[in-house]
Amino acid sequence: MSADRVAIVTGASRGIGAAVARELSAQGLSLVLTARSRAELDALAAQLPRPALAIDADLSEPAAAARIVEATLAHYGRLDAVVNNAGATPRGDFLKFSDADWDAGFALKFFGAVRLCRAAWPALVVSGGGAIVNIAGIGGRTGNAEFAIGGSVNAALLNLTKALADRGVGDGVRVNAVNPSSIATERTQVRIDAIARERDLDPAQAAHELARKLGVARFGEPAEIARVVAFLVSDAASYMQGAIVDVDGGQTRTL
Numbered sequence: 001m002s003a004d005r006v007a008i009v010t011g012a013s014r015g016i017g018a019a020v021a022r023e024l025s026a027q028g029l030s031l032v033l034t035a036r037s038r039a040e041l042d043a044l045a046a047q048l049p050r051p052a053l054a055i056d057a058d059l060s061e062p063a064a065a066a067r068i069v070e071a072t073l074a075h076y077g078r079l080d081a082v083v084n085n086a087g088a089t090p091r092g093d094f095l096k097f098s099d100a101d102w103d104a105g106f107a108l109k110f111f112g113a114v115r116l117c118r119a120a121w122p123a124l125v126v127s128g129g130g131a132i133v134n135i136a137g138i139g140g141r142t143g144n145a146e147f148a149i150g151g152s153v154n155a156a157l158l159n160l161t162k163a164l165a166d167r168g169v170g171d172g173v174r175v176n177a178v179n180p181s182s183i184a185t186e187r188t189q190v191r192i193d194a195i196a197r198e199r200d201l202d203p204a205q206a207a208h209e210l211a212r213k214l215g216v217a218r219f220g221e222p223a224e225i226a227r228v229v230a231f232l233v234s235d236a237a238s239y240m241q242g243a244i245v246d247v248d249g250g251q252t253r254t255l
């Protein structure tokens, strides 16, 4: 049995997930890091101050979530928190997306989270202070023509957050969500590079143009999401249940 609290972080190989792993490890949690890229997970695990077990898995595969939870319990003997972060929904023209594109978007980010929550739930109840944080995205609140799949997936994940928070009231598991936007990760760099190509701009000009279009002063850093996630996992957020927290530099201007 591990003395530390134990958290699973999905999509931990880079971007927001890697930043969440760094922050939770610095806060004293032992971790399970999961994504498909084993080499990146091993490299991150080696840098962290607390124990970290790397498990490579494709979370869009139905059996992956249960396997990750089994390995976690076999290794640490407990599980206290899950951060559902893995996601890779494409942007594009609604009329050009196929059924396969929609299936892939939901298979990873939504059903991956559904299955991991279901597999982890009994251990989170036993923990006595179990917590789930779902990393959704502001597209779940505000529709956007270019982001039909991602927005729909995020909206579904936000509703799942509320449904599991309701269950968690009785079971003693806190379930909350964070909506990032405009975070400086590879996903955002892909958008900046596309603008640079389309408009014949250099990367700095294209980044400035995208920030201006989104109505934010700058892009956020992954660590700025990670600190909020660590707060929601911690006892400091002990009365937060079903909260949806926008961490978006002010991009969402509606209630």
Ligand SMILES: NC(=O)c1ccc[n+]([C@@H]2O[C@H](COP(=O)([O-])OP(=O)(O)OC[C@H]3O[C@@H](n4cnc5c(N)ncnc54)[C@H](OP(=O)(O)O)[C@@H]3O)[C@@H](O)[C@H]2O)c1
Pocket (backbone or CB within 6 Å): 010, 011, 012, 013, 014, 015, 016, 017, 034, 035, 036, 037, 038, 057, 058, 059, 060, 085, 086, 087, 088, 089, 108, 109, 135, 136, 137, 138, 179, 180, 181, 182, 183, 184, 185, 186, 187, 188
């Ligand atoms: N960046 C933003 O501005 C932003 C805004 C709103 C919402 N979000 C959300 O925040 C989350 C993280 O975003 P990010 O920008 O950090 O993304 P990212 O840099 O593209 O990283 C995505 C992570 O998900 C993992 N992943 C992808 N496909 C997977 C699969 N089939 N099975 C398991 N893991 C898989 C990737 O690892 P492998 O490739 O190694 O599998 C990687 O660790 C996503 O859910 C995203 O929708 C981000």
